[in-house]
Amino acid sequence: MKDETAPRLRVQRVQAAYVQIANQLREQIIGGALATGTRLPSEAELCTLFGVSRSTVREALRVLASQQLIDTTRGVAGGSFVAAPDAGTVAENLGGTLGLLVNANNLSVDNLIEARLMIEPPAARLAAERAGETGLASLRRTMEETAQLDPDTGFTLHWDFHTTLVSITGNPLLQLMCQPVNAVLRSRLHRERVAPHRWAEIDADHERIYDAVSAGDGETAERLTHEHLTALRPLYERMA
Amino acid sequence: MKDETAPRLRVQRVQAAYVQIANQLREQIIGGALATGTRLPSEAELCTLFGVSRSTVREALRVLASQQLIDTTRGVAGGSFVAAPDAGTVAENLGGTLGLLVNANNLSVDNLIEARLMIEPPAARLAAERAGETGLASLRRTMEETAQLDPDTGFTLHWDFHTTLVSITGNPLLQLMCQPVNAVLRSRLHRERVAPHRWAEIDADHERIYDAVSAGDGETAERLTHEHLTALRPLYERMA
DNA sequence: ATCGTCGATATGTCTGACATATTAACGACG
DNA sequence: CGTCGTTAATATGTCAGACATATCGACGAT
Numbered sequence: 001m002k003d004e005t006a007p008r009l010r011v012q013r014v015q016a017a018y019v020q021i022a023n024q025l026r027e028q029i030i031g032g033a034l035a036t037g038t039r040l041p042s043e044a045e046l047c048t049l050f051g052v053s054r055s056t057v058r059e060a061l062r063v064l065a066s067q068q069l070i071d072t073t074r075g076v077a078g079g080s081f082v083a084a085p086d087a088g089t090v091a092e093n094l095g096g097t098l099g100l101l102v103n104a105n106n107l108s109v110d111n112l113i114e115a116r117l118m119i120e121p122p123a124a125r126l127a128a129e130r131a132g133e134t135g136l137a138s139l140r141r142t143m144e145e146t147a148q149l150d151p152d153t154g155f156t157l158h159w160d161f162h163t164t165l166v167s168i169t170g171n172p173l174l175q176l177m178c179q180p181v182n183a184v185l186r187s188r189l190h191r192e193r194v195a196p197h198r199w200a201e202i203d204a205d206h207e208r209i210y211d212a213v214s215a216g217d218g219e220t221a222e223r224l225t226h227e228h229l230t231a232l233r234p235l236y237e238r239m240a
Numbered sequence: 241m242k243d244e245t246a247p248r249l250r251v252q253r254v255q256a257a258y259v260q261i262a263n264q265l266r267e268q269i270i271g272g273a274l275a276t277g278t279r280l281p282s283e284a285e286l287c288t289l290f291g292v293s294r295s296t297v298r299e300a301l302r303v304l305a306s307q308q309l310i311d312t313t314r315g316v317a318g319g320s321f322v323a324a325p326d327a328g329t330v331a332e333n334l335g336g337t338l339g340l341l342v343n344a345n346n347l348s349v350d351n352l353i354e355a356r357l358m359i360e361p362p363a364a365r366l367a368a369e370r371a372g373e374t375g376l377a378s379l380r381r382t383m384e385e386t387a388q389l390d391p392d393t394g395f396t397l398h399w400d401f402h403t404t405l406v407s408i409t410g411n412p413l414l415q416l417m418c419q420p421v422n423a424v425l426r427s428r429l430h431r432e433r434v435a436p437h438r439w440a441e442i443d444a445d446h447e448r449i450y451d452a453v454s455a456g457d458g459e460t461a462e463r464l465t466h467e468h469l470t471a472l473r474p475l476y477e478r479m480a
Numbered sequence: 481a482t483c484g485t486c487g488a489t490a491t492g493t494c495t496g497a498c499a500t501a502t503t504a505a506c507g508a509c510g
Numbered sequence: 511c512g513t514c515g516t517t518a519a520t521a522t523g524t525c526a527g528a529c530a531t532a533t534c535g536a537c538g539a540t
Contacts, residue, residue, distance in 0.1 A: 016492060018302070030336050036344045042521065053494045055295055058522090062258070062299045063306040068337060075502025076520040084344050090337055096270065097308070097330055098413075104276055104324050107412050114366075115413045122358045172347050173338075173355045177417050256523060282490065293525045298491090315533025316489040483540080492531070499524070506517075 017052050021060035029069050029082050040070065040080040068093065087172040095180035102184060109188055109236050112181050117229050119177060120162065124209065124225035125218035127168040135168040136214050143206055158199075159186055161206050165213070165225075189235055198235075205231070257292050261300035269309050269322050280310065280320040308333070327412035328419075335420035342424060349428055349476050352421050357469050359417060360402065364449065364465040365458035367408040375408040376454050383446055398439075399426055401446050405453070405465075429475055438475075445471070 015023075028034050041049060046057045061080055064070045068089060070080045101107040127135070142160040159182050166178045205228040212221035255263075268274050281289060286297045301320055304310045308329050310320045341347035367375070382400040399422050406418045445468040452461040 018492085022306075026336065030339045030343070032343045036340075044521085055298075055495090056493060058295075059299060059302045059492095062302040066262075066303040066306045067333065069340065072522070073502080074500075074520095074522045076518095077503055078501080078521045080522095083340075084346070085337060085340050086346060087341065090341065094334065097325065100270055100309075100325055101327065101330065101412070103270070103272060106324070106326055111411045111413045114411055115417070118362050118414075119359060126354075171351045171354055172341070173351045173421070174358075177355070181413070258523085284490085295526090296524060299523095312491070313533085314489095314491045314531075316487095317534060318490045318532080320491090481540105484538090486535105486537080488533100488535085490531100490533080492529105494529075495527090497525080499522105501522080502520090504517105504519085506515105508513105508515085510511105510513080 017050075017056045018059035018063065021046075021050055021052070021057065022063040025060065025064060026067075026069060029064070034082045036082045036084040038082045040082070042079055087176045091176050091179040092183075094176070095183035098180050098184045099187065102188075109185070112185055113229075113233055113236060116178070116181050116185070117226065117233075119174065120166065120229060121222045121226040123166050123169050123171075123174050123178065124213065125222035126171070126174075127165050128213040128216055128218040128221040130170055131168050131213050131216070135164075136210075139164050139168065139210055139213065143203070143210060158202060158206075165209070168213070185236060201231070202228075257290075257296050258299035258303065261286075261290055261292070261297065262303040265300065265304060266307075266309060269304070274322045276322045276324040278322045280322070282319055327416045331416050331419040332423075334416070335423035338420050338424045339427065342428070349425070352425055353469075353473055353476060356418070356421050356425070357466065357473075359414065360406065360469060361462045361466040363406050363409050363411075363414050363418065364453065365462035366411070366414075367405050368453040368456055368458040368461040370410055371408050371453050371456070375404075376450075379404050379408065379450055379453065383443070383450060398442060398446075405449070408453070425476060441471070442468075 025040070034040070040046070043054055043057050043061070046061075047054050050057065061070065061072060065072055065080075068083055068085050071083045072078070072080045098107065098112075102109065102112070131139075139161070142157060142164050145157055145160075162182055163175070163179060166175050169175075205224065209221055209224045209228065212218075212224055265280070274280070280286070283294055283297050283301070286301075287294050290297065301310065301312065305312055305320075308323055308325045311323045312318070312320045338347065338352075342349065342352070371379075379401070382397060382404050385397055385400075402422055403415070403419060406415050409415075445464065449461055449464045449468065452458075452464055
């Protein structure tokens, strides 16, 4: 019997006050009206500004804080400050959310792999074209560390190669996209099921990619990365 | 002079109660202990469960709600329900965050354009290979609507073409990546500065891309999309 | 059987108070 | 004169209780 009530028009339902306040403040922040680091008015001031109680203001602030838009500290010099988000924390958050999407079956591991296969190879090409001394050094370091450590500890370090490779592009957005995807995939890979000799192959692949990058050969770096990821694909696919 | 205060050790600072509560509940939700759709205890019950006041519980709930982990409704049948996060809302949030990163100069418009240029063309190829009747229809619709409306209203619709194109790939993750990037770019494009004849060119480009997609010609779709985005590039680059 | 009303229950908001963290200013002491 | 505790001011964090309001099931009148 919702046919009577639901379908007609969308009534202009009044939103909760804290939602409206959060939206207004967010608009100011995102729109650039408030530079990063700027201090918002104190909770008491916001109360009088918006004409609401402190509870309402605080709930609005919690919303913004959990979206990384503000940082709140206590004390006399405290308050809510427009956050200076860095790509790293954003990437972490995004990773958690992606994991949730996968859990809810709104996103499949295949989707992740496909996107990875689409982005990382071109990123490797860019990295090869732009790699400087320091970038190459840190990339080499990830391989050396991986080689030294035992497979168990070195496990998570294998991903550092990919993360570092993408960071060499100098484009934080690419990092922002690759890192969460890799984080989810890493958590979805049961390492016990990976035969030991696989790790040697992976290391060899990394080595060849590194060579291409350090030689500035973008074409080869892209191709090798694509092959590498394709070879890795079967390690994930059996999962739901 | 932070050398004195900062570097020593990370003290085990007691977190605010609402943060702890939010974390515990989040763990339950993400860990799968609470299936999507499940109803959390009422605020009053959570108060007694955690031994805190309602304000504290509510602030924790606001945190979770703004992370799309729960949906809250009023009334006798209301409460907080574990949400089924969808890629769309995640993309919206991400768009806001990206805008902030750009404001903070941790991300440049060039970075956005580069990533877009890297992802959308291959996505167009995928779309061409996978497009079905309904997908093609909705893609055609975005073009028709754009043509009918005056430039002002049609302004935002131009982006719908790209959004729809990516959605045809059937990979929500690609949508999740492209949509926020396009949202930020859209807000950073001053339409007054775009000469009117540009819109005609853009429409023509879209038309050709559509033809390639509907013909299932992924190769051409990818190339045309790349050219299209490259042609668009100058419209953004003059901005800080 | 249908429609309107009422009541139960949940979230939304307000008020006012106290707790606590943080820092700046001050003053005592070496 | 500089250094180190102490204090006071101010901001957020938490609590308690109350009332407002949305929502829906159930009851009752028509």
